[in-house]
Amino acid sequence: MVKTAVMSLVPLVLGFVTVYGSLVDDLRDCLPFLPRTQYVKSYNDVCLFLLKRKLTWNDAQSNCSSGGGRLVQIQYQAKQDFLYNTLTAMKWTDWGVWIGATDHDSEGTWKWTDGTNLTYGFWHPGEGPAHGFLFSKAGFEDCALMRLDDSGRWRDYDCGSILHHHTSVCEYQKVKESTSYPPKTTTLPTTTVPTIPSSPSTLSTTVRQTCPSFHPEASLVQYYKKSCLRFVIGDKSWNDANAECISQGGLLLQIHSQQDQDFVYQSLKSLRWSDAGAWIGATDRDGEGHWTWTDGSPVNYGHWNPGEGSYHNTTNENCAMINVDDGMWYDYNCGSVIYNQAYICQYRL
Structure with missing residues (x-):
């Protein structure tokens, strides 16, 4: 009876881990400049920084790379599920989130920003590799956006148009605590925030x-x-x-x-x-x-x-x-x- 009850909990626990990555979001190995807030998530060997500022894909990628990171790469379904479920659980305010897939170097050949080929995709039908020159605007839509209003499916949009400003996710490789980059800790001020009258x-x-x-x-x-x-x-x-x-x-x-x-x-x-x-x-x-x-x-x-x-x-x-x-x-x-x-x-x- 007890064994049956325990075994019945296993899928539930595994599902929880799939959504949230780990039972405790461990940010100790994240780079020191990343804030220790709900907008930074630990996932395997990377730290994901969820950014609410709306930018073009080009500016979002530049923003990530300036800190030594890149727009997030999603190589398999588990990471796709983790990111989509995390954003929806946070009630993310934008319906689109830039990710690191692009074919701006060669139409129809989709790669991540580090030059590696896409071996996994979660494209909306007719988008991405299937969005060829039969569509009049395909040659200008070279960057991938995760659509939260479409169950997380990806669509391709113009990389630099002011019409397509969206939020984004940067990813940064973790560093070990033994390196010269100790985890950033914040000491809260001793000043007490007073209760302020309304007028x-x-x-x-x-x-x-x-x-x-x-x-x-x-x-x-x-x-x-x-x-x-x-x-x-x-x-x-x-x-x-x-x-x-x-x-x-x-x-x-x-x-x-x-x-x-x-x-x-x-x-x-x-x-x-x-x-x-x-x-x-x-x-x-x-x-x-x-x-x-x-x-x-x-x-x-x-x-x-x-x-x-x-x-x-x-x-x-x-x-x-x-x-x-x-x-x-x-x-x-x-x-x-x-x-x-x-x-x-x-x-x-």
């Missing part, structure tokens, strides 16, 4: 007397290291957010250490921040690749997503945002209305 009028007397006048859009104010931090949920471009902070005697937030980073990220998470992120004061608009704070001081600490910031020499993306999902920094256009975000002002006391 400026109900703030404590000390805060009301010390911090400058509050804009009606301010949702939160906190003391931190002799500064008043004001979290604002109103959407603005980086330029407008910076101007608004300056107009009240402050500046967009500066983050100088891991402790500062952890405090800000934990504050955003505790607020259940509704926006994708918040503008901070880092910019390279005065010199591409030379990141400074708005007061002209250099950015000596950074928490950039791989391929962003100093590694992302794109002339029209010159201002930094902290992402609320993973805490990483991303660079975006400073003035475009399509990138309007919440922001954080800092007032030094």
